[in-house]
Amino acid sequence: MKISANDIRVGNILEFENKLWKVLKIEHTKPGKGGAYVQVELKDVHAGTKKNERFRSNENIEKAFLEQKPFQFLYSTGDDYFFMDKKNYEQININKEKIAVEILSYLKDGIEVSIELKDDAPVNILLPETVTLKIKEAEAVIKGQTATSGLKPAILENGVKVMVPLHIEKGMKIVVKTFDNSYVEKVK
DSSP, X not given: XXXXXXXXXXXXXXXXXXXXXXXXXXXXXXXXXXXXXXEEEEEETTTOOEEEEEEETTOEEEEOOXXXXXXXXXXXXXXXXXXXXXXXXXXXXEEGGGSOHXXXXXXXXXXXXXXXXXXXXXXXXXXXXXXXXXXXXXXXXOTTGGGSOOEEEEEETTSOEEEEEXXXXXXXXXXXXXXXXXXXXXXX
16 A cells, blocks of 8 residues: 555554565655655664665655554563464464564563564554553652642653653552653553
8 A cells, every 4th residue: 555755654564675664763854945855764574674764755655564463462481472362362472573672661461462464474563552550660759849840750660761740659550652651641
């Protein structure tokens, strides 16, 4: 399926130069002279190599046709991560090298993910939009400080660092957006 260069999003899988590439970063640029373009950082899904590519805004790029299936993360042993198909209960394993570092930190027992498949081979893992996690470390609250708005760093149970409001304390559960590690709300 062809998409405009302007419609490329982080996480998309593109078919380019007869390979599958995952989009890692995007930068839209409109120089004063010449036409607008999109600078895209790509990672080869199979080889793991990275490259930067520049597409004109009016250029069409082939987005890979991938089958999306719901899976549940079961466990990991060594470098293998095991997932169960939610429909037929079959298990698949994916090597750690094929999973993005940002995704690994959110894989905890029982989490439901979508896995994109190309010819029945796993290509990409899509996390849920938000997850609920416990605060492992946070700076102490100083009396009166919560009256002002602001953010402080906190570390979640999975080791991810997030910025949270001043009233959030160690042990509380919060909702976090998985695509940018941003705080959404405190779990009541």
